[in-house]
Amino acid sequence: MKLTIDYHTHTVFSDGKNRAAEIAAAAKEHGLEGIAISEHGYSHLAFGIRRKKTERWLSELKKAQEEVGIRVLAGIESNIRGISGLCDLRESDYENFDVYLAGIHVATRYERLRDYKFGVSSMLRTKLGIGPSSTLVRDTTKAYIHAVERNPLDVVTHLNYLCFSDPVEVAKCCRDYGTYLEISSKKQHLSDEELAAVVATGVRFVVNSDAHTPDRVGDTRLAEEQIARVGVPLERIDNIDGRHPVFRFAEFKRHM
Ligand SMILES: [Zn+2]
Numbered sequence: 001m002k003l004t005i006d007y008h009t010h011t012v013f014s015d016g017k018n019r020a021a022e023i024a025a026a027a028k029e030h031g032l033e034g035i036a037i038s039e040h041g042y043s044h045l046a047f048g049i050r051r052k053k054t055e056r057w058l059s060e061l062k063k064a065q066e067e068v069g070i071r072v073l074a075g076i077e078s079n080i081r082g083i084s085g086l087c088d089l090r091e092s093d094y095e096n097f098d099v100y101l102a103g104i105h106v107a108t109r110y111e112r113l114r115d116y117k118f119g120v121s122s123m124l125r126t127k128l129g130i131g132p133s134s135t136l137v138r139d140t141t142k143a144y145i146h147a148v149e150r151n152p153l154d155v156v157t158h159l160n161y162l163c164f165s166d167p168v169e170v171a172k173c174c175r176d177y178g179t180y181l182e183i184s185s186k187k188q189h190l191s192d193e194e195l196a197a198v199v200a201t202g203v204r205f206v207v208n209s210d211a212h213t214p215d216r217v218g219d220t221r222l223a224e225e226q227i228a229r230v231g232v233p234l235e236r237i238d239n240i241d242g243r244h245p246v247f248r249f250a251e252f253k254r255h256m
């Protein structure tokens with residue numbers, strides 16, 4: 001399996017360890033057609049990219065593209081900020097980005113007090129092996145679904161990593177809205193049984209590295225192992241073997 005474009009990498013502007021040029025050079029060396037630098041979104045409390053640094057970041061991406069000679073896309077890994085589906089980007093931010101990813105993260109500035117249960121308490125429940133309450137599953141599912149409905153998301157990242165939705169319901173919504181589900185090669189986020197059930201919905205996938213260092217750019221190993229175990233049809237993964245996904249965000253912006 002070879003990625004066409006790896007849509008999920010980080011640099012020092014969020015919690016990555018390197019600069020865009022180093023990530024781009026690794027992508028080129030790996031034979032990828034391009035790379036998206038998708039920093040953590042503005043409302044990530046620990047390592048979100050700062051809004052006022054966006055312009056400097058964009059010029060660094062542009063320079064990396066010119067110097068390295070590979071396509072460097074401006075992505076964002078937005079935070080889903082609550083049950084309402086609020087994400088980090090305002091419509092006035094859209095012009096700055098090419099690719100719109102979103103996921104649930106522990107250290108997020110959530111919209112309301114009650115939304116903080118998607119952060120630390122879900123993480124602790126995961127780490128301590130305490131299952132979720134049915135209310136927590138219902139509300140996390142709603143948060144994902146409302147985010148997909150309310151924002152032109154290209155990709156939902158690492159579904160259910162340190163949190164608890166009904167992945168089949170989220171996948172059905174992604175299928176209907178044309179949002180891709182990520183299969184991460186950084187960390188397993190769905191069990192094999194869950195992934196099999198998600199595949200049965202007909203949703204489409206992208207595989208991403210979530211690389212925070214150049215050596216992991218384009219890495220697919222962990223995802224490939226699970227894809228093989230579960231028997232995910234490779235034709236349902238749209239950023240491999242020279243294929244390109246059809247993304248919502250670009251289409252949305254064309255009609256803005
Ligand atoms: Zn993430």
Ligand SMILES: [Zn+2]
Pocket residue numbers: 008010077210
């Ligand atoms: Zn990430």
